[in-house]
Amino acid sequence: MTPVAQALAACNLGDMDKPLETIIVDSILDAIADQRLRAGTKLGEQALSDLFRCNRAHVRRALATLTAYRVVDHLPNRGAFVATPTPQDARDIFQARRAIERVICRNAVNQATEQDIADLRSHLAQEAAAKGQGNRPAAVRLSRGFHVLLGRVGRNPVLSRYLEELTMQSSLIIGLYASAHGTLCAEDEHARLVDAIEARDPDAAQRLLDEHLRHIEAGIEFGDEAPPTDMLSAVLKRS
Amino acid sequence: MTPVAQALAACNLGDMDKPLETIIVDSILDAIADQRLRAGTKLGEQALSDLFRCNRAHVRRALATLTAYRVVDHLPNRGAFVATPTPQDARDIFQARRAIERVICRNAVNQATEQDIADLRSHLAQEAAAKGQGNRPAAVRLSRGFHVLLGRVGRNPVLSRYLEELTMQSSLIIGLYASAHGTLCAEDEHARLVDAIEARDPDAAQRLLDEHLRHIEAGIEFGDEAPPTDMLSAVLKRS
């Protein structure tokens, strides 16, 4: 079983009557968000079409979409690889997150229903549980999930979509550069953010979120040199 | 000659050794930005592959990319259409622009070189010229071009990319809902923005840009009802 197969194995293979391309794209995005697929991994067309029991054309289409999302790098005649953001990319991505989540956050303060706040709190509980059990993969996934959920509460699909892209890339960055300790969202920062939203205090919420993002970014250690490259990503130097 | 062919005719058909898919994508994006292609227009695969003298597979790939950019809506078994943003989409898009351009603008104040400022001023001159001649298509294109150029000066490729997407959709929106008069960026707003950047005054620049975007948005008239739909876009109601 290839590494890619392992990473994507326990996925959305239940048919669910959704278009095939969507299933492939979402499976790969999930795997990246959960850090089961790491930066630089090659996504071979054969491997994927075997995995999803489909035509290479479908895989090709899916890879084109992922390339447009900037989550996959496509090198002509060489193939598709999970993107490996450079340290500069990382800084740009986190600046973009601050710009976008700032507004998402204010929207959330204005528009959150009681149901939304309940959902957020229930998510917090899940995060705490995962951390309590020392279940790191789940903690990583839920940590991103909190931000995505907040995006939904903000009710601006354009901003949500960008945020999902950016958190995806943040997962790659953390996988590449995260120091072994720390790095995960301190969940009490999430909790205090929900408090501020419930209190309908936009300025506090915005400030908390901004600090939170700076903490995450600060927790990243840009080794002075190249990213910890495993064979494949050597090829991936951005032009 | 089909309407699509007319819109894309005078385009980047010079080969330029760039990958074919890129040429198709960029041609269509340019045509949308210039409002030669209007919302709801069908992008038939045959028509495009004839136009670009290429395989349908290439067209398909290009359309997948444009769909990922949210500039094209893909309806299964029916085809690809230039997206028709709803009034709610428009509000979301302009809010996103404010969130993003705010930061781009501060970046520009911090990082603009003398060359950058010269470029901006030269762009302003072109805008003035186009308006003076009453050349509306050129004025529309250059008006968007100013914002895109500002994005480049900000030197955050992530934000620039989102801005390019958003200004593209803004072109569609303006094409759909713009009242006949007004609506174009008042170029003196652009000019004053450049002044603020040259004066290295981030707060003034940010304020000017925010107001500028609100003016554009205010100039849009959301007819209470459906967008001015020409046959095809009737099919395009978002799910």
Place this chain on the structure above:
DNA sequence: TATTTTTGGATTGTTAACAATCTGTGTTAT
């Protein structure tokens, strides 16, 4: 006449075979 059904053409979706390119291995020559 108005509504439904049928039917033909056109368009999109799918598949498989073929061509071009790359990667790694093994050989040869210096």
Place this chain on the structure above:
DNA sequence: ATAACACAGATTGTTAACAATCCAAAAATA
């Protein structure tokens, strides 16, 4: 022993033929 070269397997890129679906106009029915 090292470097350049050549070959074979594997991977990506391209193309064309075929199948399924949709759309619009004509025919049939009420």
